[in-house]
Amino acid sequence: MPDKFRKTILTVIFIGFLFVVAWLADNYLDEYVMRVVRTGLIYVIAAVGYNLINGIAGQFSLGPNGFMALGGYMVALLMLPVEQKEFVWFLQPLIWPFRVFSLTKPFFPLAVALGGVAGALGALVVGVPSLRLRGDYLAIATFGFSQIIIVLANNLIPVTNGALGIKGIPEYANVYRCLAWAIVTVIITSNLANSSYGRAMKSVRDDEVAAEAMGIPIFRHKLLAFVVSGFFAGVAGGLMASLITTVSPSLFSFSMTFNLLIIIVLGGLGSTTGSAITAFAFTLLSEALRFVESPITIGPIDIPGIAGMRMLVFSLLLVLLMIFYRRGLFGKKELSWDWVVSRFGNSNRQGVGTWPHKTEQS
Amino acid sequence: MNAAVFFQQLINGMSLGSLYALLAIGYTMVYGILRFINFAHSDIFMVGAYSAFFFIVIFRVPWPLAAAFAVCLTALVGVTIDRVAYRPVRDAPRISALITAVGVSSFIENLGLVTVGARPKAFESPQFMSRVFHIGPVTITGVAIWVPIMTFVLLAVMMYVVYRTKIGMAMRSVSTDIEATRLMGVDVDKVISYTFALGSALAAAGGILWACKYPKISPLMGVYPGWKAFTAAVVGGIGSIPGAMIGGFIIGLIEVMTVAISPGLSGYRDGVIFLVLVVFLLVRPTGILGETLKEKV
Numbered sequence: 001m002p003d004k005f006r007k008t009i010l011t012v013i014f015i016g017f018l019f020v021v022a023w024l025a026d027n028y029l030d031e032y033v034m035r036v037v038r039t040g041l042i043y044v045i046a047a048v049g050y051n052l053i054n055g056i057a058g059q060f061s062l063g064p065n066g067f068m069a070l071g072g073y074m075v076a077l078l079m080l081p082v083e084q085k086e087f088v089w090f091l092q093p094l095i096w097p098f099r100v101f102s103l104t105k106p107f108f109p110l111a112v113a114l115g116g117v118a119g120a121l122g123a124l125v126v127g128v129p130s131l132r133l134r135g136d137y138l139a140i141a142t143f144g145f146s147q148i149i150i151v152l153a154n155n156l157i158p159v160t161n162g163a164l165g166i167k168g169i170p171e172y173a174n175v176y177r178c179l180a181w182a183i184v185t186v187i188i189t190s191n192l193a194n195s196s197y198g199r200a201m202k203s204v205r206d207d208e209v210a211a212e213a214m215g216i217p218i219f220r221h222k223l224l225a226f227v228v229s230g231f232f233a234g235v236a237g238g239l240m241a242s243l244i245t246t247v248s249p250s251l252f253s254f255s256m257t258f259n260l261l262i263i264i265v266l267g268g269l270g271s272t273t274g275s276a277i278t279a280f281a282f283t284l285l286s287e288a289l290r291f292v293e294s295p296i297t298i299g300p301i302d303i304p305g306i307a308g309m310r311m312l313v314f315s316l317l318l319v320l321l322m323i324f325y326r327r328g329l330f331g332k333k334e335l336s337w338d339w340v341v342s343r344f345g346n347s348n349r350q351g352v353g354t355w356p357h358k359t360e361q362s
Numbered sequence: 363m364n365a366a367v368f369f370q371q372l373i374n375g376m377s378l379g380s381l382y383a384l385l386a387i388g389y390t391m392v393y394g395i396l397r398f399i400n401f402a403h404s405d406i407f408m409v410g411a412y413s414a415f416f417f418i419v420i421f422r423v424p425w426p427l428a429a430a431f432a433v434c435l436t437a438l439v440g441v442t443i444d445r446v447a448y449r450p451v452r453d454a455p456r457i458s459a460l461i462t463a464v465g466v467s468s469f470i471e472n473l474g475l476v477t478v479g480a481r482p483k484a485f486e487s488p489q490f491m492s493r494v495f496h497i498g499p500v501t502i503t504g505v506a507i508w509v510p511i512m513t514f515v516l517l518a519v520m521m522y523v524v525y526r527t528k529i530g531m532a533m534r535s536v537s538t539d540i541e542a543t544r545l546m547g548v549d550v551d552k553v554i555s556y557t558f559a560l561g562s563a564l565a566a567a568g569g570i571l572w573a574c575k576y577p578k579i580s581p582l583m584g585v586y587p588g589w590k591a592f593t594a595a596v597v598g599g600i601g602s603i604p605g606a607m608i609g610g611f612i613i614g615l616i617e618v619m620t621v622a623i624s625p626g627l628s629g630y631r632d633g634v635i636f637l638v639l640v641v642f643l644l645v646r647p648t649g650i651l652g653e654t655l656k657e658k659v
Contacts, residue, residue, distance in 0.1 A: 060457050062464075129644045135456050136399045137643055140592070144640040147589075151633030258468055265461060308475035315472055318465035322458050323450040 007337045015183055022175050034175060035243070040283035041178035042239045045185045046256075047263045047279035048272055049232025054261075055270035055332075056193050057225035058205025060139045062257055063126060064233045066146025069153055069252035070122045071115030071234025072241035076166045077159070078103050078111040079242065084168045088161055095158045108172040112181065112238040119234020120227045122149070127226040131219060134208070146257070153249040165248025173242035181239060182276070185232050190272045190334070192228065201225050205270070255311070259286075262318050267328055274330030286310060366499040371622040372615070377506040377575065379614020380513035384568035385591030386598065386606035387520060388561030394537040394601035395557055398456060401463040402443055403565055404588020405470035408581060410436040410566025411573040412478065415485055425488045433566045440562025441555050449551065474581025482583075487574035505575045516567055517607060520560065524603060529556050537601065586632060590617065593639040599652025608650060613638070 026034060050064045077098045085094050085102070093099060103111050130141035153160045160166070192198050200221045203211040212218050241247045259282075267278030292309045321328070385407055392400045413435045417428035447466050451459045493504040524530040532553045535543045544550050572587060573579050590613050598609025617635060621628045642649065 054457075058457070060460060130640070133643060133647065136397075136460055137647055139460060140399065140596075141640055141643045144636040144643070147636045148633050148640070151630060151636070155629040155633075258464065261461060261464065269457075306476050308472045308480070311468065312472040312476055315465050315469035319447050319462055319469060322454075322462040322465065323447070326451075326454060326458055 010337050018179060018183070019176065022179050026175050036284060036287045038173060038175055038178045038243055040280040041175070041182045042173075042236050042243065043260075043263065043279040043283045044182040044276045045232050045239070046236035047260050047267070047275040048185050048189050049229045049236065050260045051264045051267070051269065051272060051275040052189055052192070052232075053225045053229040055264055055268075055275070056198060056205065057201040057222055059131065059222050059226065060135065061142040061226065061229070062139045063142035063146035064229070064260055065252045065254060065256040066149035067119035067122050067230040067233035068237030068240070068256060069149055069249070070118040071237030072247045072252060073153065073160055073166070074115040074118040074234065075111045075238035075241045076169050076247045078114060079108065079172070080166060080169055088166055088168065089158070092157050105170070105172055108242070109177070112235055115238025116231040116235040119237065120231035122234070123227045123230025124223070127223050131222045131226060150249050150252060153252070160249070163249060165246055165251070167246045169241055169245045169247070171242060171245050173239045178239055181235055185235070186272060186276050189228070189232070193272055197221060197224060259314070262314055265318060265321055265328055268330035268332060269328060270332035271328070271330035271334055273335040274328060274333075277335070278329060286314075289313065367622065370500050371618050373500070373502055373506050375615035375618035376611065377509045377614075378618060379611035380510040381568050381572050381575070381610075382587065382591045382594045382613050383607045383610025384513055384516065384564050384571070385587060386594040386610045387517070387603055388565045389592050389595040390598070390600055390603060390606040391533070391557050391561045393595070395533060395554060396452070398459045399463060399592070401467040402470055403561065404584035404591070405467050406436055406440050406443075406562045407565040407569040407572070407588060408474060408579070408584035409439050409470065410569030411485065411579045411583065412474070413566070414570045414573065415483060415579060418486055429570050432570060433563045436566030436569075437559040437563040440558040440565070444555060444558040471581055471585075478581060480580065482578040482580040485573040485577040485579050487577055491574045509571050509575060512567070512571060516564060520564065521603065523560065529553065533557055590635050593635050593642075596639060596647075597642050597649055599649030602649070602651040605649055605651035
């Protein structure tokens, strides 16, 4: 059997397996756990998209929260029932096209995709001017743009309802839809990363001047990575809007970007599977760590619950990672079938890789 | 807008701008030497205001002494941050240093939230700061006069240190060529520590004066002033100390005048500054006084 075909079969089986697990979880786990799982899947989408621009193309963006906001508001405007829209925008009416219609449940994937398009368009508008900058200038420019998006969300009341946000978005982001989008994101991103475009992006990351000298149009590849990354940020924002049924500017504050940054650094900048696995694990862990913010009684000692404790731990984690464990859990390597086969498959097979399977030189 | 209102806003803008200038110098000095943005600088500003607050309220230290203590303590905090977090990543790729700085900034903010709480605290400003003067129709508070004066004094000291002392010469040397400076026998790490100490001391002074002007302090008070000061540093030309001062005044005036000219834009006042930042980065990343940096291959 050709190697490539076998891997495709394995991937299809694995996806089927994931859906079976999702079905079992949906039927046997309680609502709270499933909410965490869905949040985790949405973080997978956002982190994998963010890793594309930061880890694979090596362009340090601090703007995914802005693009997530675009996607979130897009889905909110498309999906919110018309009567709810009249209820939400009671001071100033909603702008015209959104005022008169709303999409029904079968069109939810379309709305999420349009949220992604909103994110991608935002990335295009931000990226065309700012991707000419490098390093920290780019980081600041993307940060500035995403802050402008949040300021607009706070003030453009006819579109966003200002700081009050939009309430009552139908909760269509069930576990299957979130899982499907997460799988689509991982597949598209890893195929892109392994294509000639992806190799060009990595060459830009490793040495921009050398890449340019080799004739790679660096700006076009940076922009491609940025727009695709913006698309997935928009998708993640849209799903998140539907999951928690409200959007407001504070939901998409800089702390969202900060969490994603921790995830991709912990997973290993440049590793798609690393980002995906870490994103999911991080969400579960961060829920599990909620107890540190609640009051604890250890024998005679009462520790009052302190809000912000988790963020303190995460910030410390990020700094320690940067100092002592810069490569992250996966480095730039990917978890691939070659490795799985070499571990668990036929051990007589020739040419099997060692763990972790090395997909590139760095 | 008549002349009186204009003059009033001019004074408001100048006093706000001088605070941004104080903060911007820290960004610009660290950038000039290490080519990296110290995201935690805005939180050092907050630490300065809080340490003055605790010296005044808890230890009942007289105001000028409390301010001096707070400035020294904050300088120490700045040096510690550099030593503990930034020095280990100095030879790492620049993206790592930047991520570290984002982490340190978030760490200090959350440490503040956990230890002193999110509720804003009322800052006691001294008598001479809160006095009100009337010149015709223009009302001036003591803060609006004292802040620019103190800023100019501090900046004069700063300029003296950087351009007339040996350590200042070492700083300028490190910012020109770090390797050559090391070869000349200068202890580069020590020079960088001094830079952080000076920058943090100015940030602390800025934080204390800010708290006198806006007497509510909270762990997140530094975030927006920090970004605006950073914008000021970019506008003036990052790496240039006179540039940071000019940028600070420009940003202060833009912020005040935006709201004065069109009160409907008050919700967008932060957005306008970010717009200025983005436009400058895109059109003239070297700012008004900055020199063009050559990209090293």
